[in-house]
Amino acid sequence: MTGTYVHGYRPRENERLHDQAGTLVDLLHSDTAYPAGSTVLEAGCGVGAQTVTLARRSPQARFTSVDISADSIAEAARRIDRAGLANVEFGQADILALPYDAESFDHVFVCFVLEHLARPADALAILTGLLRPGGTITVIEGDHGSTYFHPHDPDAHAAIRCQIELQARAGGDALVGRQLYPLMAAADLDGVQVGPRMVYVDSSRPELVDGFTRKTFTAMIEGVRDPAIAAGLIEPPRFDAGVRALHRTTEEDGVFCYTFFKGVGEKRGT
Numbered sequence: 001m002t003g004t005y006v007h008g009y010r011p012r013e014n015e016r017l018h019d020q021a022g023t024l025v026d027l028l029h030s031d032t033a034y035p036a037g038s039t040v041l042e043a044g045c046g047v048g049a050q051t052v053t054l055a056r057r058s059p060q061a062r063f064t065s066v067d068i069s070a071d072s073i074a075e076a077a078r079r080i081d082r083a084g085l086a087n088v089e090f091g092q093a094d095i096l097a098l099p100y101d102a103e104s105f106d107h108v109f110v111c112f113v114l115e116h117l118a119r120p121a122d123a124l125a126i127l128t129g130l131l132r133p134g135g136t137i138t139v140i141e142g143d144h145g146s147t148y149f150h151p152h153d154p155d156a157h158a159a160i161r162c163q164i165e166l167q168a169r170a171g172g173d174a175l176v177g178r179q180l181y182p183l184m185a186a187a188d189l190d191g192v193q194v195g196p197r198m199v200y201v202d203s204s205r206p207e208l209v210d211g212f213t214r215k216t217f218t219a220m221i222e223g224v225r226d227p228a229i230a231a232g233l234i235e236p237p238r239f240d241a242g243v244r245a246l247h248r249t250t251e252e253d254g255v256f257c258y259t260f261f262k263g264v265g266e267k268r269g270t
């Protein structure tokens with residue numbers, strides 16, 4: 001990770017990651033399960049928002065979840081304890097310098113991490129190297145350019161562009177979702193399949209209005225207000241109008257759309 005991790009590690013950001021994970025469990029995880037006895041490396045587990053779901057859905061698999069942030073690991077470990085799960089061990093490590101032998105995992109899982117890395121292709125090459133032949137890697141990423149909504153509002157798009165720009169300046173890429181296929185196809189993987197996972201939200205789905213539009217996406221944009229203004233990317237009134245417009249999409253006649261991308265590939269060489 002270069003520069004500053006754009007979302008930060010504040011408690012409110014940790015809650016946001018959990019709201020995101022809770023709301024999106026079926027959309028993102030319904031087709032992810034690991035066999036009994038298999039070993040799974042979760043790279044960039046953060047505060048464990050996906051870890052709880054993974055470990056619960058595959059109770060007989062053994063997870064090793066790592067992150068570069070010691071504080072996040074500690075929080076993730078607390079959450080796994082509270083969930084009564086015993087099939088996860090944690091470690092602090094940089095994805096680009098992982099302390100594991102080649103071909104030592106059956107599966108790798110990566111969610112919302114490549115978007116923060118300056119060298120996502122290198123990270124995928126390293127992670128693929130840790131897979132045994134025939135093992136799988138699953139990667140889930142968002143793409144902020146996939147955001148559209150009703151009522152349409154140029155200020156809201158300007159506020160979103162601030163997030164994309166700040167993430168780029170921190171060395172990441174908030175538009176990485178659309179690049180998942182070429183990134184994975186360039187790794188030592190066979191049968192790479194990437195599919196869009198679209199979140200469609202209208203007021204007939206109040207749990208998504210609250211959990212996704214309000215507490216996940218809009219909260220993320222609100223979180224970059226100060227750095228965006230400090231960087232001179234936008235004037236405060238325009239940013240605030242953009243955030244109001246995002247909240248406006250949560251009203252009775254509002255609609256919000258966002259697309260995640262999920263890719264799976266198999267390590268060559270069986």
Ligand SMILES: C[S@@+](CC[C@H](N)C(=O)[O-])C[C@H]1O[C@@H](n2cnc3c(N)ncnc32)[C@H](O)[C@@H]1O
Binds near residue numbers: 017021068110117
């Ligand atoms: C947006 S969070 C996603 C966390 C979790 N996967 C989830 O879906 O909730 C990105 C995480 O990647 C971690 N990260 C960023 N760069 C990393 C690196 N080089 N090595 C390990 N972890 C990294 C950050 O510390 C952060 O916890």
